[in-house]
Amino acid sequence: MTDYPPAMPFPLAKEIYREQRERLASTMREAFPADSTRHAALLMAGAEVPINSTDCNYLFVQESYFNYAFGLEMPDAMGAVLSSGEGIIFIPRLPEDFATWMGALPTPDSVCAQTGADEVHYVDELAAVLAAKGVHVLEVLQGQNSDSGLAVLEASVPPAWLAQGGTVAGAWLYHALSTQRCYKTAREAEVLRYVCRASSVAHVEVMRTCRPGMSQHQLESTFLHHAYYHGGCRKVSYTCICATGHHGATLHYPQNDAPVVDGQMALLDMGGNYHGYAADITCSFPVNGRFTPTQRVIYDAVLEAHDRVLRAVRPGVSWVDMHRLAIRTTCEHLIRADVLRGDVDTLMEKEVMQFFQPHGLGHLLGLDVHDVGGYLADCPARPTQKDCCKLRTARVLDKGFYVTIEPGCYFNHVLLTKALADPQYACHLNEEKIRGTYWNFGGVRIESDVLITEDGAINFTLVPRTVEEIEATMAGQAFHKEVETYKNVVQ
Ligand code: GLY
Ligand code: MN
Ligand code: MN
Numbered sequence: 001m002t003d004y005p006p007a008m009p010f011p012l013a014k015e016i017y018r019e020q021r022e023r024l025a026s027t028m029r030e031a032f033p034a035d036s037t038r039h040a041a042l043l044m045a046g047a048e049v050p051i052n053s054t055d056c057n058y059l060f061v062q063e064s065y066f067n068y069a070f071g072l073e074m075p076d077a078m079g080a081v082l083s084s085g086e087g088i089i090f091i092p093r094l095p096e097d098f099a100t101w102m103g104a105l106p107t108p109d110s111v112c113a114q115t116g117a118d119e120v121h122y123v124d125e126l127a128a129v130l131a132a133k134g135v136h137v138l139e140v141l142q143g144q145n146s147d148s149g150l151a152v153l154e155a156s157v158p159p160a161w162l163a164q165g166g167t168v169a170g171a172w173l174y175h176a177l178s179t180q181r182c183y184k185t186a187r188e189a190e191v192l193r194y195v196c197r198a199s200s201v202a203h204v205e206v207m208r209t210c211r212p213g214m215s216q217h218q219l220e221s222t223f224l225h226h227a228y229y230h231g232g233c234r235k236v237s238y239t240c241i242c243a244t245g246h247h248g249a250t251l252h253y254p255q256n257d258a259p260v261v262d263g264q265m266a267l268l269d270m271g272g273n274y275h276g277y278a279a280d281i282t283c284s285f286p287v288n289g290r291f292t293p294t295q296r297v298i299y300d301a302v303l304e305a306h307d308r309v310l311r312a313v314r315p316g317v318s319w320v321d322m323h324r325l326a327i328r329t330t331c332e333h334l335i336r337a338d339v340l341r342g343d344v345d346t347l348m349e350k351e352v353m354q355f356f357q358p359h360g361l362g363h364l365l366g367l368d369v370h371d372v373g374g375y376l377a378d379c380p381a382r383p384t385q386k387d388c389c390k391l392r393t394a395r396v397l398d399k400g401f402y403v404t405i406e407p408g409c410y411f412n413h414v415l416l417t418k419a420l421a422d423p424q425y426a427c428h429l430n431e432e433k434i435r436g437t438y439w440n441f442g443g444v445r446i447e448s449d450v451l452i453t454e455d456g457a458i459n460f461t462l463v464p465r466t467v468e469e470i471e472a473t474m475a476g477q478a479f480h481k482e483v484e485t486y487k488n489v490v491q
Contacts, residue, residue, distance in 0.1 A: 008194050010275075011275065012275050014071070014116030016188060016191070017068075017070055017071040017116065020185070021069055021085055022085040023185075024069065024081050024177060024180060025081055025083050025085040025086075026085075028083045028139075028176070029083050031172055036083035037083055037134055037135075039136075039139055039169075040083070040135040040138055040139065041069075041173050042080050043063075043065050043069055043070070043080075044063065044153055045072070045074060045075055045076060046061060046062055046075055047075050047076060048075045059234070063153050064276060064367040065141055065152065066153075068276075069177075070115060071275070072089060072114070072115050074091060074106065075092075076092040077089060077092065077123070078123055078155060080135075080138075088118060088119045088129065088130075089119075089120045090123040090129075091111055091120060091121075091122060092122070093124065108121055124158070126161065127161040127163075128160075130166070136166060136167060137167050138155070138166060138169070139169050140168055142154055142171075143175070146375040147370045147374065152174060178372040178373045178376055181373060182364055182372075182373035184366065184400050184402050185400075188277070189402070191274060191275065192279075192366070192402055193460045193483070194274060195271075195272055196449045196460035197460065198232070198279070199233070199271050200463045201231065202222075202225075202227040202230070202270070203268065203463050204462075204464070204473065206222045206226075207283060207285055207463075207473055207474060208474065208479075210285075210287055210289075211287070212260055212261060212264075212287050212288050213259070213260065214259075214260045215260065216243070216258050216260060217242070217256050218260075219242045219256070219268060220270070223240060223270045227270075227272035228272075233272030235272075235273040236270065236271060236273055237280060238271065238369050240270040241254070241282075242268055242270070243266070244260050244265070244267075244287055245265070246413075246440040246441070248265055248266070248267035248410065248441075248443040248445075249411050249412040249413070249441075249442050249443045251359055251410070260287050262287065263286075263288065265284060265287070265299075265442055266283075266284065266286075267284045268282065268283050270282075271369065278366065279365075280365055280369050281448065281449065282408075282445040283464075284299065284302070284443075284446060285474065290474075291470075294437055294441075295441075296467060297333065297337045297339075299444050300467070301329070301330045301333030301409055301444075302407050304333065305325075305330045306405055306406075306446045306465075309326050310405060310448070310457060311488055312488055313403075313450065313457045314452065314456050314488045315398050315455075316397070318380075319362075319391065319403075322361055324348070324388065326357075326405075327353040327361075327387060327407070328344060329407075330356065330407060331356075332344050334409070338430055338433060340429065341427075341428050342427075342428045347428055350424065351385055352387075352428055354415075355412075355415045355419040356411075357387075357407060357410070358390065358412065358415060359390050359406075360391035360393075361391065361405065361406065362405045362406045363404055364393055364402065365449055371402075374392045374393035374395070380394040380395060380396070397452050399453060399454050400451075400452065401451075401452040402450070402452070403449075404450070406447030408446070409444050410442070410443030412443070420434075447461075448461035456486040456487045457486045457488065458483055458485050459483060459484045462481040462482070462483065
């Protein structure tokens with residue numbers, strides 16, 4: 001049995017959210033130096049989502065900006081942050097029989113004690129309470145998620161607020177809070193480290209117990225059980241991707257229902273979620289526990305890409321440059337293995353790696369698995385080249401950023417068929433080798449969760465990575481790893 005982390009206390013320390021509110025208040029004071037006390041940020045909790053038209057709901061997932069500021073799991077609440085740093089929660093008035101079906105009715109006192117908010121009132125008191133605090137302008141979230149294109153949840157200001165002459169503004173909060181969420185505090189880093197560790201342990205259990213003859217769903221089930229039972233993670237951060245064989249070439253393969261066949265690679269992308277904070281980890285390994293030389297070629301290529309980036313990331317480094325470093329490294333290996341033909345500079349110039357790694361190097365990670373802040377107005381725009389246009393951010397890294405590093409190499413039939421049919425790319429592809437050896441290989445992705453520090457990075461991911469570590473773990477040897485700290489010099 002692997003050495004399990006003890007569950008962190010439920011709920012998380014109230015100081016996490018108090019600190020986050022105070023940081024937002026400090027930005028508010030800078031943004032509105034003449035009259036900051038007239039402004040308050042207003043955030044809204046998520047709503048329950050019913051299953052079809054029934055009175056059953058999906059497991060509730062709190063809206064991330066609200067969760068970030070208040071750490072409260074309740075639907076339909078609202079929260080205001082004043083420029084003084086005061087945090088005021090407004091809870092819905094629930095019908096009496098809520099207590100019969102769902103548990104004790106929340107009251108201002110109980111929610112105040114639970115969250116450490118400065119004050120708690122009912123939603124229908126919002127206009128009067130904020131007016132009495134001298135607030136005139138409610139700053140609400142208005143923005144668009146740069147991965148999904150969906151609008152973020154804008155607080156519905158109660159009509160009474162407008163009726164009494166209060167105003168609403170949407171120009172400031174989205175940028176301010178999204179920027180702030182990119183810079184993790186030490187307290188947040190502790191939680192992220194915890195959820196990454198709990199998820200790593202669950203991955204190791206899957207790796208240890210994986211055998212040919214199982215079904216992909218059993219790999220998923222093993223992960224979910226360990227992440228929840230031992231790690232306290234009731235939710236995962238995204239649908240588990242349990243691909244084996246050719247399914248590994250489908251980036252977000254969702255079915256997880258095929259047999260696990262001897263001789264295949266597994267690509268398992270799974271991450272637990274702890275009070276909203278996400279892990280996002282991918283392990284790739286041979287399902288029978290022993291790499292073939294053919295599997296090793298691709299695995300070593302991706303591992304070197306992953307490791308080179310880990311040894312290069314630090315504040316001041318461009319994420320686009322890190323992406324190029326990764327795909328160039330994989331490209332060099334593919335040339336050496338005679339999968340690709342030509343010199344690496346030509347292949348990079350012709351953007352050939354778009355067919356082998358059709359996704360970005362990684363993304364910001366936090367309360368959302370593809371976290372906010374990737375393409376804010378004052379950040380570099382999305383690159384247009386075909387081998388890096390899928391990047392979820394093009395930012396220059398900074399201390400406190402938390403990112404995934406997840407290079408991959410895939411043999412995706414749709415992409416390869418397209419490349420092989422186009423003479424400008426086909427002349428660089430060894431079609432015989434690709435079709436003869438790798439057509440049904442699937443893919444390899446190696447994904448770690450990494451905190452950017454003052455002079456490098458800390459990798460929170462604690463899973464077997466080298467061929468030797470994976471083979472030993474799958475042969476039954478105990479596995480133990482501590483977080484690795486990288487001090488990286490400017491390249
Ligand atoms: N699990 C989704 C991703 O790696 O981005
Ligand atoms: Mn990821
Ligand atoms: Mn992932």
